[in-house]
Every structure is written in C-alpha cells, then in structure tokens.
Amino acid sequence: MKKLLRAIVGATKDENFMHIIENVEVLVSKVLSIFMVVVILVAIGDLAIFIFKELLTAPYAKFNTTLYKIFGLFLNILIALEILENITAYLRKHVFQVELVIVTSLIAVARKIIILDLEKVSGIDIIGLGIAILALSISYLIIRLSNDKNNR
Numbered sequence: 001m002k003k004l005l006r007a008i009v010g011a012t013k014d015e016n017f018m019h020i021i022e023n024v025e026v027l028v029s030k031v032l033s034i035f036m037v038v039v040i041l042v043a044i045g046d047l048a049i050f051i052f053k054e055l056l057t058a059p060y061a062k063f064n065t066t067l068y069k070i071f072g073l074f075l076n077i078l079i080a081l082e083i084l085e086n087i088t089a090y091l092r093k094h095v096f097q098v099e100l101v102i103v104t105s106l107i108a109v110a111r112k113i114i115i116l117d118l119e120k121v122s123g124i125d126i127i128g129l130g131i132a133i134l135a136l137s138i139s140y141l142i143i144r145l146s147n148d149k150n151n152r
Helices: 003-055 060-093 097-115 123-151
Strands: none
Touching: 003 060, 060 097, 097 123
C-alpha cells in the first residue's frame, strides 16, 4: 500500500513538473512570436528604405544588382513569416510541424541561390546547394505523401 501511495505522489510530482515545463514552453513561444513580429516589421521598414534609396538613386546599369538585393530582402521577410508560422503552429498544436520547417528551409536555400554571386563561389558550393535542395525536396515529398495517406 505504501508503494502505491509513493507511486501516486511521485506521479503527481512528475505531472506538476511537466505542467510547469509546458507552461514555460508556451511562454517562450509567445515571446519568440512577439520578437519575430518585431523583426518582420523592422525588415519591412528596411526593405522600404532600401527600395526608395536604391531605385531612385541607382544608375540604370546597376539596376540588376539592386534587383537581386531587393529579392534577397523580400525572401528574408518570407523566411521570417514562415518562422512565425512555425511558432504559431506550435502554439496551436504543441507539436512542431516538420512540413513547415522543410518549406522554410527550402525558401532559405532558394534565397541563397537567387542572391548567389556565381563569380565568387566555387563549384563545390553550388553542388552543395543542389544536394541540399534535392534532400529537402525529397523530405518534403515523403512527408507530404505520408500526410496525404494519413488524411484519407
């Protein structure tokens, strides 16, 4: 009987501890989401300033370079939005959604490729990015097919 009471008391302590941990996780997620909103707003302001400053003052021949920088800044904001989506999805379901993480990673690698200066990188870097995209794409396909099969 004493063993049963100790087990019940021990389980209650474990449940209380896990409840505290879950509350801390939720609090940290909320703080991170607020910080991510601040980062997104600052990035949008930075993008607006950059667009007005560069497009209005850049010479015509330099427009191509400026355009790649603008694309990079846009994709930074999209990546930040995806990270915010990951955090809010965690707050809703208390589970990390691997599909969202892979999509965010694909956007980040795509950003890297779009702003890549081919004159400054080696072939091995390009091969590495290609392998990263291939691995992320296959991972996304596997998870997507698995989710579709589970939803039927």
